[in-house]
Amino acid sequence: MEKEIRILKLRNKIQGQVRSEIEKDQKEYILKEQLKAIQKELGGDSENPEAEELKERILKKKLPDQVRKAADEELDRLTRMHPGIPEVAVIRNYIEWILSLPWMESTKDKLAIARARSVLEKDHYDLKDVKERMLEFLAIRKLNPQGKAPILCFVGPPGVGKTSMGKSIARSLGRKFVRLSLGGVHDEAEIRGHRRTYIGAMPGKIIQGLKEAGSNNPVFMLDEVDKIGSDFRGDPTSALLEVLDPEQNYSFRDNYMNVPFDLSSVQFITTANRLDTIPSPLKDRMEIIRIPGYTADEKLEIARRYLVRRQMTNAGLTGKILRFRKSGIRQIISCYTREAGVRELERTIGKICRKTAMRLAEGIDDLVIVSPSRLHEFLGPKKFTRERIGDKPCIGVATRLAWTPAGGEVLLIETIIMEGKGELLLTGQLGEVMKESARAALSWIRTHSIEYGINLNFEKVNIHLHVPAGATPKDGPSAGVAITISMLSALTRKPVVPDMAVTGEISLQGKVMPVGGIKEKILGALAAGISKVFIPEENGRNLDEIPENIRRIMKFELVKNVQDAIPSFIPGLKEVHR
Ligand SMILES: Nc1ncnc2c1ncn2[C@@H]1O[C@H](COP(=O)(O)OP(=O)(O)OP(=O)(O)O)[C@@H](O)[C@H]1O
């Protein structure tokens, strides 16, 4: 009996709960229906007056079928909703995004080659590769309007005109221009958007850029692809992979929009300072065009044709008040700036313009002619003097050419030998690869020590190799030959010829292997007053990129084996050796 009573009690309790649940639902349903009826009485037929307006706009807008369907569905949901609830704002926002995107709107390309060429020439000096590539693209567009646009990647040091070239390309094609800086973008959602279920969700930067452009075929510049980051928030590169693939970007799906957008008519241009940090699947999708930096002569031309005029206009000056002599600009380039691009140069010219404007404001209105002798007055003492890398031959000091994202540079490598226990000390914040180069170089020297007359017990000495400017990290294999020369000189106590430099990786067989960034390195060597440069034989073809006038001033020698370079660098050694 006890048991039966307990079962009955439980059953009663459950039934009671179910009944009250049902009653609550019913109550809500009845109330909602009543509310609807009241609304109908108040506001005519439509339950949500906003919906009417949106409906009209959707009808008028040109949309692809799939998008129209999505828009209609959302509109339908909106119509059935009470205007007060938060969900309504979310849906309305979404429909507004659909309405604001250029799904089918495009600008007409200006395909006249002559016009495009003149626009490109007008905006930038030199940069022949880039200009030629764009004109080829135009020519192909003419023959095959449906052709896929190549994805270009401009790689070069800062201030060589990568970003501004993108703008100029848009102008020459008659397209809209949008720029998205990828520097510091960590989150995939920044590219591809957040799902609409998140509070405050928005489309990604690609869709935002297209909205800004207002056409579906702008020139879209993805600036600084090499500085994209990835961490726990996801990897933006994977989103970019889809955007930048002509085979699949005709249906790019933003997480927020959730309907495909056709990106295939967009001309994407990316820019980077260095290639090695760009993930290789991304690199693979792009056509890489290098912009290696300018020689002093090229900078002079750029300054004369563009920078001076621009800065003078900015400062409101005319040729009656300020004139720049060629020799003056030359001196600014060599003594007040050190860069691969022209930004600092432009800033310095701007500074002179400002100072002149100041004089004018103070009532001094005689003509200012900027010549080398007046620079001190405007810019203060010279910032850089043409530094020669040690005038005297030194023992154990070799000069190497280095590549940095900011252009080419000349670095010294020093070696000293001291009593010790056969250790190789490496300092100067060298990276793993460079340390390995040093070990390879030492092994090579040890196996050839008899040839070079080194009779030394390697177990009883320490060899210390240091690369000055110790605070900046250095890496890469391209110092191999220079390290060998520096060590050999220290070990044989024969000095190295000072104004020559070398770049090249070394193998254990003593072969000199090719390296990158030859043009940048040579420009750097020129600025540092190096007169002869040794480069790997296989890099010989890179010499074609070097302007004629530099080839006249500087000597180049191609080397295949490290043995070939040693007699030139350490002339004293030849006698011992032979
Ligand atoms: N060949 C050139 N002719 C005319 N002006 C140039 C040339 N190269 C660069 N400039 C000028 O130099 C300035 C800097 O160029 P820009 O901003 O495009 O550099 P960037 O290559 O994008 O550098 P970063 O890698 O730092 O972004 C611009 O004002 C540009 O007009």
Ligand SMILES: [Mg+2]
């Ligand atoms: Mg830039």
